[in-house]
Amino acid sequence: MKRDRRNRHAVLLAMLAGLLLLAASAVQARPLVVWNATASTPVGLWHVLPAASRKHLRVGDYVLFWPDRRSARLFARRGYLPRGVPLLKRVAAVAGQTVCERDREVSIDDRAIARALPVDGRGRRLAAWSGCGRLPNGEIFVL
Template identity: 40%
Template sequence: MSMRATTIAMMLGSAVLVAAPVWAGHRLQFIWNASASVPMGLYRVEPVDRINVADIAVVMPPEPLAGFLAERGYLPNGVPLLKRVLALGGQTVCRRGTAILVRGLTFGHARERDSRGRPLFVWQGCGVITDGEVFLMNWDAADSFDSRYFGPLPLTSIIGRAVPVWTTDSTSPAPDVSGEADHREP
């Protein structure tokens, strides 16, 4: 098979994998991530009965966040986010200046403005993530719009766990937040 035919076959196969669950009326089974927030590529969406720190969560943003994401052009309504889990109930998350810390370790920095120069949410201090909440942050992507700006989200906003099938690159090792809660049931 020629390179062109192989490429076309792969593209059609990917389209079928992504669209088949929609046609069949079933839950989302695969998702293509085109954002640099987590490695770009194809992910299998697994049901989630328990979420762990470092998992890639498939999140349906609740209002008013969903409206804000659409208004800013970050993400259309009805499209889920893929975000890493950084902290769960019982863990303390701090923002000192621009640094985001868990257990005193810096996992990234927040920006004051987005890529278009628009101001982003700013908060300071420390807070304990409550049971029933999750703090999502893609520590490999400095420009990811995540909990470093919008804060923790309800665990119920997680609709699945994303498992890489084929991606363009790899992420950093999982954060070590041992000694604190490392999993929760949504």
């Protein structure tokens, strides 16, 4: 009787351990503290909290994200940011807002907020975009 109970407990413990290992492998670790060395956001240590979803982000919040592969290659090739390093940017617009760029002037909801530079710090041309778009649910615009 005691042996059956011990076997049952051992099986339950093994199953629990397996579930915990499975759950731990599904969770991606993210840094809790990051060092920002770029000029676009204040230099220094930043404490990063996970966002429940993009729905909870507001204009003025800062977000930490990894650029897509194509952008990461460009950033590394031009010396903007090493590969594997996340970006820290301020949320400038959220879902429902309209973002435009005309003649290098960036506006949000018809209010000018920035000028897009034609070249980077080394004089290399930067991509230009012209037009307007309303941000759909789940999207943000960062500067």
